Amino acid sequence: MPKGYIIGHITVTDPDAYPEYVRRDTPILQNLGAKFIVRGGRSEVPEGETFERHVVIEFPSFEAAKAAYYDPEYQEVAEIRRASADSVIILVEGHE
Template identity: 75%
Template sequence: MPKGYIIGHITVNDPEAYREYVERDTPILEGHGGRFIVRGGASETVEGQSERRHVVIEFDDFEAAKRAYHDPAYQEVAEIRRRTATSTIILVEGT
């Protein structure tokens, strides 16, 4: 069965406030079986435009990724990210 992923491309505008998002989102997403594959770190945009930070969270399947993202507890915490960063969040089915 194909894996599911939440992929985030993020530019943090308020690092102090964003820290709360990271602290609170991690247990929620891990509780849905999420495994952080990429979380920040060095990156190089070789084509096109990009945000500064990248996150890839792997789930057992696409439906699990969707459930995690749409979890009301996660959506409450996501409001912190929306206030403190510019982001694009993508749900994708992988291999």
């Protein structure tokens, strides 16, 4: 079965508030099967424009990724991200 991914492209607008999101979202998502593949770190954009920070979170399936994103506990914490960053969040199915 193909894995599922949550991909986030983020530009932090409130660096004092954003760390609280990271601190709180990590255990929630890990309890829902998340494996953080990319979380911040150095990046280059050889073509086009994008946000400053990139996150790739792997789940056992697309359905698991979708369920994690829409989980009420995660959505409550996601409000911190929405208030402290501009972001695009994408749910993607991988391939076998």
